[in-house]
Amino acid sequence: MKIAVIGAKGLPVKQGGIERYCQEVYPRMVAQGHSVDLFARSSYSDSPWFSSHDFRGVRVVSIPSLPLRGIDAFTNSALAALAASGKRYDIIHIHALGPALFSWFPRIASSSKVVVTCHGLDWQRAKWGNCSSWLIRRGETTAVRYAHKLVVVSKVLKSYFQDTYDIEPVYIPNAPGTYGESDLNFTYSKSLGLQQGRYLLFLGRLVPEKRPDLLIQAFQLLKSQGWKLVIAGGNSDTTQYMAKLYNLAAENQDVLFVGELYGNRLAEIVRGAGLFVLPSDVEGLPMVMLEAMQEGIPVLASNIPPHQQLIGEERGLLFEAGNLDSCVRVLEQALQQSLEMAKMAKRAQIYVRTNYNWDNIVSENLKLYEQLSSLPNVLGNRTYIPTEQHEREPPTLATRPLLTESQKTLKPQVMTMSFEKTQRLQACLQELTTLLYEETSIKELTDLENLEKTLRQQMLEQIGFQVDSFLLSRRQELNQLTDKK
Numbered sequence: 001m002k003i004a005v006i007g008a009k010g011l012p013v014k015q016g017g018i019e020r021y022c023q024e025v026y027p028r029m030v031a032q033g034h035s036v037d038l039f040a041r042s043s044y045s046d047s048p049w050f051s052s053h054d055f056r057g058v059r060v061v062s063i064p065s066l067p068l069r070g071i072d073a074f075t076n077s078a079l080a081a082l083a084a085s086g087k088r089y090d091i092i093h094i095h096a097l098g099p100a101l102f103s104w105f106p107r108i109a110s111s112s113k114v115v116v117t118c119h120g121l122d123w124q125r126a127k128w129g130n131c132s133s134w135l136i137r138r139g140e141t142t143a144v145r146y147a148h149k150l151v152v153v154s155k156v157l158k159s160y161f162q163d164t165y166d167i168e169p170v171y172i173p174n175a176p177g178t179y180g181e182s183d184l185n186f187t188y189s190k191s192l193g194l195q196q197g198r199y200l201l202f203l204g205r206l207v208p209e210k211r212p213d214l215l216i217q218a219f220q221l222l223k224s225q226g227w228k229l230v231i232a233g234g235n236s237d238t239t240q241y242m243a244k245l246y247n248l249a250a251e252n253q254d255v256l257f258v259g260e261l262y263g264n265r266l267a268e269i270v271r272g273a274g275l276f277v278l279p280s281d282v283e284g285l286p287m288v289m290l291e292a293m294q295e296g297i298p299v300l301a302s303n304i305p306p307h308q309q310l311i312g313e314e315r316g317l318l319f320e321a322g323n324l325d326s327c328v329r330v331l332e333q334a335l336q337q338s339l340e341m342a343k344m345a346k347r348a349q350i351y352v353r354t355n356y357n358w359d360n361i362v363s364e365n366l367k368l369y370e371q372l373s374s375l376p377n378v379l380g381n382r383t384y385i386p387t388e389q390h391e392r393e394p395p396t397l398a399t400r401p402l403l404t405e406s407q408k409t410l411k412p413q414v415m416t417m418s419f420e421k422t423q424r425l426q427a428c429l430q431e432l433t434t435l436l437y438e439e440t441s442i443k444e445l446t447d448l449e450n451l452e453k454t455l456r457q458q459m460l461e462q463i464g465f466q467v468d469s470f471l472l473s474r475r476q477e478l479n480q481l482t483d484k485k
Helices: 015-032 072-085 102-109 129-146 156-165 185-190 212-220 240-250 263-271 287-294 307-313 326-334 338-355 358-374 419-439 448-473 475-484
Strands: 001-008 037-042 053-055 058-063 091-095 113-118 148-150 199-204 228-230 256-259 275-276 299-302 317-319
Touching: 001 015, 001 072, 001 240, 015 037, 015 058, 015 287, 015 358, 058 072, 058 256, 072 091, 072 102, 072 199, 091 326, 091 358, 102 129, 113 129, 113 275, 113 358, 148 156, 148 358, 148 419, 156 307, 185 263, 199 212, 199 287, 212 228, 212 240, 212 256, 212 326, 228 263, 275 287, 287 299, 287 307, 287 338, 299 307, 299 326, 317 326, 317 419, 326 338, 419 448
Parallel strands: 001 037, 001 091, 037 058, 091 113, 113 148, 199 228, 199 275, 228 256, 275 299, 299 317
Antiparallel strands: 053 058
């Protein structure tokens, strides 16, 4: 299959969970014989516009973007959607709700199947202003309407879309990345004045919703002595917030800001930590936590639902999100119960290795791609994928007759429905006609009359099938009405 990827900043990864996800998934797809083009931001890759480079078999295409806060992601995603729609991809996979704002374009302008993965409800993140949050929220509703299928990375996100939009997203979780070899002598850590197993580690972007400020405040209130706090992460359009963090820790030499770490240094800092702490208010399914769990590092985190999914059931400790007193209390508990924390870490390590595997994630994504590629039946604004509740196949082309010439001139019967409902009905029929036109192999049709007949026939088949399915599902109710009469 030919696959286009939109929404990642670029490869190789510098920072960001989506980028790390793509770095793990798409080279594995290439290894299985698929072709993958990833549309990257030129401001991230430092590459000329529309140039490309190879990353483990993935073709990374540099798309123009404006290096301005809140604008670069949207401009890049819009241009990437245009570029991808002009080529014949089997799948266009969009990552994150912001880029999904443009999922409508490839859905309308190309024959590609559109998949959107929601890695988190980004409009909730504190770093975005009102305008950006509104645009991201619109991206969410656009994805629900136009994507052939929506994928979510956590169980709480699946529940959210089920409850909010009455749709059934596909749950495909994240998995931990694999760290390379690290210095067994902990040379880098020692150069920072760190002692193995005697420091807390925060790892992630320094943004308000991840709450490193809360962790710094809690650390300064600890009674336990001999520990340090390492803050590893970089700026993400949050210069003012970072200044606030520096001011909070200005008089405490035991709080170390080490910036963004990569490769051996990152692996060394993670493996030497005595406790990994993630105090976030908002997360999707944090890969940094999965990686700490995979390395056997004890974990403490805020009690938001994604964290409960990962370290609930005695795989780590949770504190009340946003509550400083709770954070201090549970931190003290973790530092004083090292043996119990080590047992939890072992359970967490087994749990992650059993349930979060990149090969399985790749397999699930490819399975979804195959389903979408092989099933052209369109219902409303979503691709029809049979489930156990819909085992019947759609009618064949020969099962319903074409309209006669006299029937073609008939106008729709006047309906006693509201104007709003009439508009909705007309919009649905118009979109169905458009989608059926897109699925029609025009090259095989010799003239306009044949095209018209084919479209009319397909329209009747789809509507007839839906009427049959609806009546079948309401058979019991209709029988009761008949008995009453």
